[in-house]
Amino acid sequence: MSALLEIRNLSATFATRRGIVSALSNIDLSLAPGEILALVGESGAGKSLASSCINGLLPRNCRISEGEVLLEGQRIDNLSNKQMEKIRGAQIGTIFQDPLTSLNPLYTVCQQITRTLRAHRYISDADAQKRALELLEEVGIPGAAQRLHAYPHEFSGGMRQRVVIAMALALRPKLIIADEPTTALDVSIQAQILELLRRLSKDHGASVILVTHDMGVVAETADRVAVLYAGRIAETGPVADVLLRPAHPYTQGLLGSIPSMERKLARLPQIPGSMPGLTAIPQGCAFNPRCPRTADVCRQVRPEAHLAGARRVFCHFAEELAS
Amino acid sequence: MLRYTLRRVLQAIFVMLSVGFISFSMFTFVGDPILHMIGTEGTAADREALRNALGLNDPLIVQYVSFLGKMLTGDFGISYRLSMPVSDLIVERLPATLELAACAIALSIIIGIPLGIFTAIRRKSWVSQGILMGSLVGVSLPTFVIGMFLILIFSVNLGWLPAFGRGETAMVGNWSTGFLTTSGLRSLILPSIMLAFFQTTLIIRLVRAEMLEVLEQEYIRFARARGLSDRVIWFGEALKNTLVPVMTIVGLQMGSVIAFSIITETVFQWPGLGLLFIQAVENADIPVLATYLVLVSAFFVGLNLLVDLLYYLVDPRLRGGQGAPK
Structure with missing residues (x-):
């Protein structure tokens, strides 16, 4: 089709x-x-x-x-x-x-x-x-x-x-x-x-x-979802995959900060910092200053799309995170 | 609708009563009218007799009520200067002013609204910039200067149009009109332009500002998203929304056109109310001044009322929920 x-x-x-x-x-x-x-x-x-x-x-x-x-x-x-x-x-x-x-x-x-x-x-x-x-x-x-x-x-x-x-x-x-x-x-x-x-x-x-x-x-x-961050796609794929098994650290953080009936937490987790303004998008991966997995490569190279199942994930560690 | 109208009418009546009081108090506080009439030679007894005859020794409130009563029946007293009933003077002068004002208002609307729309939808064109510049001149230049320039160019230098007066007039009943003779029409041109100048520039700027604001509205964006053409969006969707506030201002400005006409009438020696007023000021002709005050206020209040009611007709939101089940 x-x-x-x-x-x-x-x-x-x-x-x-x-x-x-x-x-x-x-x-x-x-x-x-x-x-x-x-x-x-x-x-x-x-x-x-x-x-x-x-x-x-x-x-x-x-x-x-x-x-x-x-x-x-x-x-x-x-x-x-x-x-x-x-x-x-x-x-x-x-x-x-x-x-x-x-x-x-x-x-x-x-x-x-x-x-x-x-x-x-x-x-x-x-x-x-x-x-x-x-x-x-x-x-x-x-x-x-x-x-x-x-x-x-x-x-x-x-x-x-x-x-x-x-x-x-x-x-x-x-x-x-x-x-x-x-x-x-x-x-x-x-x-x-x-x-x-x-x-x-x-x-x-x-x-x-x-x-x-x-x-x-x-x-x-x-049916499908594309997660945007700072004017770039972070992750896209079928809704069930992305929402249930998020592969990009940003999607994970986003979903983790939604209150849930099952998880009783004293305090909701949140992503540290805030999204950069359009004039201050960092080099490399736009999410790197807030990312828990950040490494040297994230600060220098903008990640390409990595295929993880039916998903495309823009993260250097996509394979590792998706599994 | 009825309640809305009633409230507006009551407000109008209240305003007119206040104005009536102010113009009434002019008689009492601006000099002694008896002195004006008899002069300084009369004896104290003469003055007292006249004072009694005119009811000036009655309590203030009684005088006010009888003053209002007379006003309502069209008895505005007698001009000190011309020794004529003020009502006759008004009937003689009113047509000149109203015809001039009507021409000026029509002119300013016919020119101002299209130019305002043009400058809004072709914001960046040279023509728009030129129009806006010109309108700045119109806003800032005193109108009498414009009038004098007009006379200098079109009457003195070119000799095309008369520099003063109404020309020949024809009588239609009690109304002396300049619309029916060529010299009357020719005489109207220059004063109308002068009187319309400020209003036109005001309308251009107002329409432009309103139109620009309306074009930024979400419903215009939604109209674009539905594929409506620019033309339909400008003249179908945006224009009506633009003209609602413009209508209010223009309506109210009509009153000030009549008031402004004092200057125009002076420059062009136009035999209207404004000229009558100026002459009355020079001679402290209180009955004429008081009548002028009441009359102009009546115009303002009447126009205000009319605009309020028009608003009601144009804007469905004011009509409340009655439109739903038709």
């Missing part, structure tokens, strides 16, 4: 007042049709930025400096804004974190959905409205027919995120980027939204890139 999305050796930089700063460095990822890939990491690790590289909505001072992004074998990273407009929404649907601010307050839900449909195809008013209603029903808005002409502020947070999902998926994109889709929601609503996302991606045969910092969300939803 050929990949739906392929990211090859992608690097991105920020132009700041203190010069060019590397934000993403040599990212390789691929996504099979129907697959759900989670990008995890701390804030600032570059997971949202990586997803912005795919849909082309980079911040103004950021650009892709190296590498390519391929959607169904076609390069999309070098397209003009006009060409990307045709792809965004139609082939790549994006869901943002905060449903409160994702919707335009002055237009009804119906107006915003039909506007999305009209951006990509010729469709009559009546058909567009009918389709909007179907979409709202599909994402499980109760009484969708009555609420079609309601304004965003008349919906609760969870319902608004359903509306956002309906809009992002209005044109049946093959790729869905969900950028922290549940972070702004109540815990009780989170599971419902994730379940909805999973069901829709299955129904439509769409792949999902799920950006999150929540390991629980990863375990529940994703």
Whole structure:
């Protein structure tokens, strides 16, 4: 099966007042049709930025400096804004974190959905409205027919995120980027939204890139996971492998610091130090100053990918740690 | 809706009562009106008789109420200077000012909003930078200087447009209009430009700032993520959000356009309320001053009220939850 999305050796930089700063460095990822890939990491690790590289909505001072992004074998990273407009929404649907601010307050839900449909195809008013209603029903808005002409502020947070999902998926994109889709929601609503996302991606045969910092969300939803640290991939592989038998010291530390019902500890273990800023990424392995296994080689040579089972681990001691 | 409107109307009434009180107290505290009328030659008995006849010996509150009553029935007293009912003077002068203000406001909106949008969506172009520079001049240069330049260039040097006055006017009922004659229209051009200048630059900067802020909003990013084109995003998604706050400011500025017109009317000898006011100040013509004060405040308060109600129509969030089950 050929990949739906392929990211090859992608690097991105920020132009700041203190010069060019590397934000993403040599990212390789691929996504099979129907697959759900989670990008995890701390804030600032570059997971949202990586997803912005795919849909082309980079911040103004950021650009892709190296590498390519391929959607169904076609390069999309070098397209003009006009060409990307045709792809965004139609082939790549994006869901943002905060449903409160994702919707335009002055237009009804119906107006915003039909506007999305009209951006990509010729469709009559009546058909567009009918389709909007179907979409709202599909994402499980109760009484969708009555609420079609309601304004965003008349919906609760969870319902608004359903509306956002309906809009992002209005044109049946093959790729869905969900950028922290549940972070702004109540815990009780989170599971419902994730379940909805999973069901829709299955129904439509769409792949999902799920950006999150929540390991629980990863375990529940994703098929594969890529752990990002300081703009680089630390470890990627099937969720079960990475979460149950983490091979990279950073993943191990990350998972070790999650509270658990089984392990009763007086004090949660934590990784010493904090993630370096983009201007201060150390030489060699980016994680070396905080790593318990650090050796001379880590301070000098940036680790290559080491295969450990179905995983790729960017650590000099991957084989040893994985076994 | 009803409660919202009612509250706004009550506030407006309160403001008008306060203004009425201030303009009323002008009569009592700014010199003795009896002296103005009889002069210094009259005897004390004469003055006392007139004082009684005019009700000036009644308690203050009674005087205030009767003052308000008269105002409401359109009786604004008699001008000291012209010995004419102030209401007649107002009816004669008001059309000139209102027509000038209307032209200036229309001009500033028609020019200001498109230029504001342009400078926001083409931020880096030379044209935008030029417009912003020009608007800086408009904000900082006193308007009378602009008026004098206009007269110098278009009236004195080129001789295209009249330098003062309203030209010929036509009467439509009680309303003398300059819109129906060519000389009336030609006379409107220069004063309108002068009066609109400051407002236009204000609107350009306001629209630009609002638009830039709206374009940074998350819902605009989400609109881009859905593949909406720039054009749809600017004029479909962003414009309405931009214009809500702009509407408020422009509405309130309309009041100050009428107030600002004092300067324009002086420069162009425009026979409107502003000129009447200036002449009244020179002669301490209290009834005219008091009436002008009340009238301008009434404009301000009325526009304020109108803007509040418009806000309500435009922004669904103010309308509360009633839109949900339709």
